[in-house]
């Protein structure tokens with residue numbers, strides 16, 4: 118499809134929809150003029166040369182590839198027929214089977230990016246339906262790589278697991294950083310200074326990980342080997358159950374993703390209309 122790909126994004130006014138529409142143009146996968154972007158409330162003030170619409174069926178008709186980027190609870194209200202089109206979903210917990218039934222196409226890629234797509238640093242795992250062809254998979258992978266890195270996974274259950282691991286993932290360093298900042302402020306450190314310090318270490322840790330590409334266990338051992346302040350802190354955090362807490366969190370995210378898929382299966386069948 119090259120630069121002539123006609124791509125539609127349902128929910129293009131949202132966090133991921135905006136990131137994808139911009140990264141697709143930046144990467145030269147499609148010109149802005151070849152994008153049809155839908156919104157529900159306010160028309161976003163980006164990509165003015167794309168076609169913006171509230172009509173999702175019109176979007177489907179104008180597109181070869183349709184990306185669905187609404188929240189899972191809003192998906193039932195997206196009543197379109199995408200027969201014969203490639204659909205790429207970024208929605209958490211919405212199964213391939215439900216996507217095919219609801220959108221009336223068997224060419225589906227189910228993916229799970231993360232919020233770092235906004236800074237073109239998402240990690241996006243994906244799976245494809247049996248009917249999705251080689252060219253479908255190639256364009257999907259190119260779209261994901263326009264805003265970060267990506268892997269095709271073996272099974273749909275793996276996507277449910279990665280929904281917590283990397284889809285929700287950027288929230289977890291943020292959770293750790295919030296705990297650190299709260300601790301510093303409780304110790305009487307100025308809030309702005311604590312925020313700058315903690316934000317800087319998040320960015321620095323990310324850049325170090327990018328540069329060294331070490332296994333996280335190796336990085337932990339490198340710090341442990343000093344047997345100094347860092348090891349004292351990490352020993353205390355482990356003794357307090359940090360590994361168990363993280364495991365419980367990832368299990369909870371996996372269960373939630375599966376439960377969302379089951380809820381979909383019980384949802385009433387929509388009637389296709391614009």
Ligand SMILES: NC(=O)c1ccc[n+]([C@@H]2O[C@H](COP(=O)([O-])OP(=O)(O)OC[C@H]3O[C@@H](n4cnc5c(N)ncnc54)[C@H](OP(=O)(O)O)[C@@H]3O)[C@@H](O)[C@H]2O)c1
Nearest residue numbers: 128130131132133156157158187188189208209230231232
């Ligand atoms: N953000 C993440 O970190 C992340 C990571 C992985 C996967 N996801 C998945 O990605 C999807 C989008 O997430 P998000 O964070 O981008 O959510 P978001 O910021 O809330 O964006 C969703 C957008 O969809 C719009 N919308 C809802 N119904 C619509 C309709 N019928 N037609 C057109 N637009 C419609 C909403 O419009 P309004 O302005 O009217 O609400 C909103 O702008 C979700 O399914 C989520 O599970 C998100």
